[in-house]
Amino acid sequence: MKDMSLTQEGVALDTLKMQARGVDVFYGAGGARRSADELAADPNVTQAIKNVDVDIADKTVTAFIGPSGCGKSTFLRALNRMNDTIDGCRVTGKITLEGEDIYDPKVDPVQLRASVGMVFQKPNPFPKSIFDNVAYGPRIHGLARNKTDLAEIVEKSLRRAAIWDEVKDRLDAPGTGLSGGQQQRLCIARAVATSPEVLLMDEPCSALDPIATAQVEELIDELRTRFSVVIVTHSMQQAARVSQKTAFFHLGSLVEFDDTEKIFTNPGDPRTESYITGRIG
Numbered sequence: 001m002k003d004m005s006l007t008q009e010g011v012a013l014d015t016l017k018m019q020a021r022g023v024d025v026f027y028g029a030g031g032a033r034r035s036a037d038e039l040a041a042d043p044n045v046t047q048a049i050k051n052v053d054v055d056i057a058d059k060t061v062t063a064f065i066g067p068s069g070c071g072k073s074t075f076l077r078a079l080n081r082m083n084d085t086i087d088g089c090r091v092t093g094k095i096t097l098e099g100e101d102i103y104d105p106k107v108d109p110v111q112l113r114a115s116v117g118m119v120f121q122k123p124n125p126f127p128k129s130i131f132d133n134v135a136y137g138p139r140i141h142g143l144a145r146n147k148t149d150l151a152e153i154v155e156k157s158l159r160r161a162a163i164w165d166e167v168k169d170r171l172d173a174p175g176t177g178l179s180g181g182q183q184q185r186l187c188i189a190r191a192v193a194t195s196p197e198v199l200l201m202d203e204p205c206s207a208l209d210p211i212a213t214a215q216v217e218e219l220i221d222e223l224r225t226r227f228s229v230v231i232v233t234h235s236m237q238q239a240a241r242v243s244q245k246t247a248f249f250h251l252g253s254l255v256e257f258d259d260t261e262k263i264f265t266n267p268g269d270p271r272t273e274s275y276i277t278g279r280i281g
């Protein structure tokens with residue numbers, strides 16, 4: 001019998017943070033408002049995501065895995081409307097954060113991205129001081145009442161990103177002068193400074209050495225005590241180490257979504273099995 005306290009994707013209802021239903025993403029869609037069916041039928045339009053349903057649980061790390069070009073990053077960007085910044089990119093279907101439609105015209109995408117933060121593959125600190133990198137979000141969103149308050153938010157964020165001890169004596173130094181691993185943790189501090197509900201990470205360790213990767217992975221485990229984390233990774237070992245839920249994408253479709261342990265030990269779909277055993281991808 002179906003457990004009514006779970007969503008169709010098997011996530012406990014009382015922990016549901018984000019939900020995607022029937023999401024399609026198109027590139028080269030042009031400016032005119034066309035329906036998903038019209039876009040799908042247009043040979044000049046690329047459909048990168050096809051009818052995807054996903055549930056993102058609170059205080060959980062969800063990994064998106066799949067072969068190159070399957071749409072992982074495209075779908076991740078749909079979760080905080082980063083695709084809005086790409087000309088001709090159209091997202092259809094429904095994505096909610098705490099039950100609210102994030103594509104509703106009332107929603108301000110800049111505000112949304114403070115709640116659904118993002119960390120990119122390549123560390124991208126602003127050409128500003130370490131302090132100003134972290135203070136940027138709280139400043140533009142008016143989250144600090146005064147200077148002391150702002151300094152507290154910056155310190156707390158740097159501590160959460162496990163980089164405070166390394167930078168506390170040089171907060172005025174440029175963020176771009178840090179090592180790659182430190183820059184990535186600085187970017188994580190910048191993303192958590194606005195107290196997001198969800199943190200999206202697009203291959204956050206791919207530019208890092210094994211020691212910096214281990215530090216960021218440890219940090220991800222710590223971050224999930226406060227936030228939902230969604231991570232795109234090419235490393236199956238990393239997905240198995242850091243996540244509790246895994247979504248396997250193939251050719252723009254979500255093939256399987258389940259507990260990470262199940263995906264890696266007893267996948268339900270032969271395509272998932274082929275991928276995790278190295279036969280496709």
Ligand SMILES: Nc1ncnc2c1ncn2[C@@H]1O[C@H](COP(=O)(O)OP(=O)(O)OP(=O)(O)O)[C@@H](O)[C@H]1O
Nearest residue numbers: 027028046048067068069070071072073074075086
């Ligand atoms: N800005 C864009 N314009 C046009 N097509 C794009 C754009 N970005 C991605 N695509 C296409 O969308 C599809 C999915 O790409 P996406 O980058 O989301 O895949 P991915 O699974 O994240 O790949 P990878 O693992 O290689 O990063 C691909 O066919 C890609 O060529």
